[in-house]
Amino acid sequence: MSKKEKLPKKKKSFIRRLFKWTGITILFLIIAIILIPIIFKDEIKELVLKEVSKSLKADVTIEDFDLTFLSTFPNVTIQLYDTKVTGRTEFKGVELANIKTIEAHVGLWDVIGGDEIEIDEVHISDAKFDVRVDPAGKANYDIVIPEDEKPVADQGPSKFKMSLKEYSLNNIQLVFDDQASDMYANIKNLNHTGEGDLTADIIDFETSTKIDEVTLEMDGLSYLSKVKTDADVNLLMEFKEDDSKFTLKDNSFALNNFHMSLDGFYQMLKDHSQMDLKLNTKEISFKDLLSLVPSFYQSGYESMIAKGDLKMNGEVKGRMDDKNMPGWDFGLNVKNASIRYPALPGSINNIIVDAGSKFAGGSNLDLMTLDVTKFHSEFVGNLIDANLKLRNPMTDPLIDSKLKAKVNLATLGKVMPLAEGESYKGKLNADVALNGRMSAIETEQYEKFNAQGLIELFDFLYKSKDLNEDVNVKDLTFRFSPQNLSLEKMNARMGKSDFAMNGKIDNYLGYLFGKKKEDQLLKGVFAFNSNNLDLDQLMGASTAPSAATTSAEPAPVDPNTEPLLIPDNIDFDLNTNIQKLHYNGIDVNNIKGNVNMKEEVASLNGLSMNTMGGTVGLRGSYSSKDHNKPAIDLGYNLKEIDIQEITTHFLTIEKLAPVAKYAKGKFSSSLNLKGDLTKALEPVYNSLTGDGDLFTNLVTVSGFEPLKKLGESLNMDKLSNQTFKDVKAFFSFADGKVTMKKPLKIKMSGIDTEITGSTAFTQEIDYKMLMQVPKSMIPAGIIKVAEQGLAKVNGLVPKLNIGSIPDIIPVNALVGGTVMKPVIKTDFKEALLKATGNLKNTIQDKGKELVNKAKDSVRTVVKEKVEEVKKDLIAEKNKIMADAEKEADKVRAEAKKGGDQLRAEADKQCNDAMTAAGSNPLKKKAAEIACKEGKKKADNSITKLEQEANTKADNIIVKAKEKADAVK
Structure with a gap:
């Protein structure tokens, strides 16, 4: 192979290419995870606020907003911080909700390009809800604008869709006040979770609820008082077109130590509902039942020994629609029960309770029954017996009730734990019987209604650390009749105070059992007499x-x-x-x-x-x-x-x-x-x-800042302290101000003065004062210079003969600013110059130039001299007063520092006492009293310290003022 021949290019391995592109993809995803929340954050925030504003008739504010999916990928987490929903109309200014954190999970692609955003998780933390219904039935939570009331542009479905699979409420505080139904609830520290696909037709829904305190009141009666609540509820929810059914599966409820469960179902059909619910209380004891009674649960409950046979049943079954109610059967039976505290010599014995309510179901609620067949207890020679029977509650209630009690109050401490320092003495006798129908009362046929009885209290003495003084009731007689309850006499003392009272209450039966609101009017007339009532001591x-x-x-x-x-x-x-x-x-x-x-x-x-x-x-x-x-x-x-x-x-x-x-x-x-x-x-x-x-x-x-400033402005120190005679002022209130209806005419150091204007409740002042200032009150140096100026002008133009300064000079003063920082403006200089006469109209045209020159000369000379005299005097006086103010402020500051230390120590002692008291109501109440007493002593010491400091500071200012006044 020649050197010129090229070798074939070696291909990179598949594994290397896979890692390369995988790395690029991961890098891209990391960048996307970082950038997408930033890119879409503002868009989603605007979308949230837009959807809220067009859907609610309330003001919604969001302090901060965040968007991320680092922890919930591929879902996006929307987080809203410090969200507030405030009423806009009937409940203007009332915060329906104040929520620290709202967290919602939505799909990533919904955020990027979807027309609809589905929310599959919502978590709310650290929130306060203030739910109210006014007497007319208007609710502050009714804030959703109906679709047909929205502007056309805002109509149509929301861009947000709920498809929840999980939600939670953490650390929730809720107050519910329904004044139309006379119902009040206060829930503290609610924690609740729910899981299940709420978009499905058949849902296994699991919930868990824990509440530190539940208080429930209805129609003036307390049903639950600071009850700790735990509930785990599993529901099988089945949804069809015209049929929704909720079946209770595994569930448990705990109210303090009272444990129960519910079995059955609730079904919503097209035109009615069906239900079959049973209360299961097989495992509870008599002591568990007593945990619902605050006086037992909140005082020595753990050490209390309670025995007895307990049966409790509850069932609701049948149809419910616009006319019919389901039937029910509730019963409570306690026999051979007793309550004893190991540390006390006595016990409450032979406790018997037989009570219940039944209704077969249907539209005639008049068939409902309510019975307390027997309520009985005995302790240390004392006896309490009572019963109640109620029939025909909707048309013509039949009432049959008796109460008998004979109690030596001194024996209460032998059978129940009393708070430290608490004791009772005296005797209580009660023998009351009611039997008859409400119709007899309404038609004033009192002979057909048997209502008689007497409640008497003799030599009653109550002591408690919570009270500053003992309560001593010498005698009290309360008598029952069909027409009224009569307080025949009550004579009592508490500390230095004595009081006697008598009177009567009419229509008490109508108030308790009347069908119509107009029949429930409770009337009373009382007379209260006292020779001495020291409320400071009592409180x-x-x-x-x-x-x-x-x-x-x-x-x-x-x-x-x-x-x-x-x-x-x-x-x-x-x-x-x-x-x-x-x-x-x-x-x-x-x-x-x-x-x-x-x-x-x-x-x-x-x-x-x-x-x-x-x-x-x-x-x-x-x-x-x-x-x-x-x-x-x-x-x-x-x-x-x-x-x-x-x-x-x-x-x-x-x-x-x-x-x-x-x-x-x-x-x-x-x-x-x-x-x-x-x-x-x-x-x-x-x-x-x-x-x-x-x-x-x-x-x-004396010491009124506007008068002090006025005196300084006019160089008349005597105006600072005034004595007014025969003052007649007429004023009105409007627009946050007190306004003079007529000019106030007074004399200020011999100066006739007319005042008009107003003072705002925020302490801004706006007054106009017309003062007729005598020439004799103007500083001699200023008058002398002014007269020398006039003489000079007359010397320049002998025939002009301007004359002298008049005896009275009108001066206007405008008083603005605030009470503590007034701003004074006067026309004193102008008034003094004007008082020399109108030169322009008293001379011939040929002397105009000379006269103008003369006027300028007088003005210049007078002005310069006035300023020179005032400047020297004021500068010296100001230095004296400024030095004094610094010294006085130092005295006050030292007193304030000492007061702050006393207040801080009192607050610390209070907080330590409340912490030590924990959840024990008696210790907590004692701690509150100790706090009150400690803060009272601290306030007394602080007041004394401030008074001494103010006196010392005032003396410094007075001496400085005397020194300044001596400067002439």
């Missing part, structure tokens, strides 16, 4: 103003907090006569008046009292008809009230009239005011409307 309050009272800002409000609600089915009158009351450091005497509660409105009628050095008359109402936004309509008449006392004890006064904090004296005032309140019952200031007036014979004001 453990400090005699000094609390931090909440003196703070410039209200404490933050829990979003789940409900305002004080007045029930819509009561009509109560309370007539009050209190000789002496002490509250929040205020002494109030001779309180008389009436409080009425009706149709969700509480009204004050003719309430009068003596307090704060004068007399107070109140009238008005508080309405909770709008449960999210209570309203007030109030009025008062005050006579000779001490300004400092009312400002110290009522934060609102400082908002309405900031000058009051710096004033001393007495005043009289009347006011009419309407507006809304927050959930914490703080005024919504922008909603306030009304008007009022204020009169005072003599009031002094």
